[in-house]
Amino acid sequence: MKGVRFWGTRGSLPVALTSAGLANKLRGVLRAARGQPLDTDADIERLLASLPFALAGTYGGHSSCVQIETGGPDYVVCDMGSGLRPFGQAAMAQRAGKPQTFHIFMSHLHWDHIMGLPFFVPAFIPGNRVIVYGSHRELEMALRRQQEPPSFPVSFDTIFEGRVEFVHLEPGVPQQAAGMTVTTMLQRHTGDSYGYRFESEGKALVYTTDSEHPLADPAHTERFVHFFRDADLVIFDAMYSLADAISVKADWGHSSNVVAVELCQLARARRLCLFHHEPVFDDAAIEAMLAETRRLEEITRGAAPLQVSAAYDGLEILL
Numbered sequence: 001m002k003g004v005r006f007w008g009t010r011g012s013l014p015v016a017l018t019s020a021g022l023a024n025k026l027r028g029v030l031r032a033a034r035g036q037p038l039d040t041d042a043d044i045e046r047l048l049a050s051l052p053f054a055l056a057g058t059y060g061g062h063s064s065c066v067q068i069e070t071g072g073p074d075y076v077v078c079d080m081g082s083g084l085r086p087f088g089q090a091a092m093a094q095r096a097g098k099p100q101t102f103h104i105f106m107s108h109l110h111w112d113h114i115m116g117l118p119f120f121v122p123a124f125i126p127g128n129r130v131i132v133y134g135s136h137r138e139l140e141m142a143l144r145r146q147q148e149p150p151s152f153p154v155s156f157d158t159i160f161e162g163r164v165e166f167v168h169l170e171p172g173v174p175q176q177a178a179g180m181t182v183t184t185m186l187q188r189h190t191g192d193s194y195g196y197r198f199e200s201e202g203k204a205l206v207y208t209t210d211s212e213h214p215l216a217d218p219a220h221t222e223r224f225v226h227f228f229r230d231a232d233l234v235i236f237d238a239m240y241s242l243a244d245a246i247s248v249k250a251d252w253g254h255s256s257n258v259v260a261v262e263l264c265q266l267a268r269a270r271r272l273c274l275f276h277h278e279p280v281f282d283d284a285a286i287e288a289m290l291a292e293t294r295r296l297e298e299i300t301r302g303a304a305p306l307q308v309s310a311a312y313d314g315l316e317i318l319l
């Protein structure tokens with residue numbers, strides 16, 4: 001396992017940067033540029049590198065889709081949110097003309113995690129294979145149903161012509177897939193969701209999204225600490241602030257950055273990536289949450305530091 005690349009990092013619904021949002025960024029950039037040398041391209045690059053990410057970049061707005069770079073010949077992806085579309089375009093450009101196999105691991109079947117499939121161009125191409133893995137019994141039904149009339153113009157069978165296969169993963173039972181050992185675990189979320197632990201070449205990656213963690217349940221905590229144990233990277237649903245997660249949005253099926261740090265520290269994970277960002281949050285709000293999370297990690301740090309980042313569309317993390 002070489003690393004991961006994020007193609008969609010937003011929770012619940014894709015969002016786009018608006019003109020007003022862009023104008024705000026430009027104002028911030030121009031203020032920061034006052035008095036700075038801007039005569040050469042190198043000056044401009046230097047200024048951009050000095051700016052906070054929320055000004056010079058954007059977290060992006062596609063819904064959940066994460067590519068695992070295994071180093072093997074096949075493509076591996078977690079979830080088929082709207083980020084699956086740009087991933088498919090990149091894959092087509094990379095290995096045009098050669099038959100490709102895609103292994104896609106599904107956390108669950110909520111719309112924001114399946115909406116990319118009808119726009120996944122590699123699955124339209126004869127010779128390609130798409131193998132969809134999941135622990136839900138309704139996996140195939142849910143993907144077929146989103147392309148039934150009157151919701152979509154082209155049916156599942158017409159568009160994919162048998163190129164999409166399904167593999168059921170028994171929760172808690174390690175299985176071999178795409179050259180890795182893959183284990184799923186039932187999570188607390190409406191309609192159930194499953195977390196994934198991927199292991200290969202001595203590396204462990206946990207993908208855990210759309211999962212609520214009741215703080216007052218020690219058996220639950222223990223299960224997840226075991227699941228996260230010594231992971232090189234944990235990609236974690238941190239959609240809410242802790243205050244929201246334990247009050248108004250309790251039982252909404254998501255978790256917080258504070259719980260993320262606590263579980264990762266107990267599990268001695270090396271790196272945490274905040275994921276499934278609240279669609280209402282703008283770039284500044286996500287950046288503020290990242291800063292708060294890093295501060296919390298510093299204050300509560302045990303023997304080893306936990307490296308914290310916030311996922312954005314296009315981020316690559318090497319393991």
Ligand SMILES: [Zn+2]
Pocket residue numbers: 011012064110112113210276
């Ligand atoms: Zn979701």
Ligand SMILES: [Zn+2]
Pocket residue numbers: 108110189210
């Ligand atoms: Zn969900």
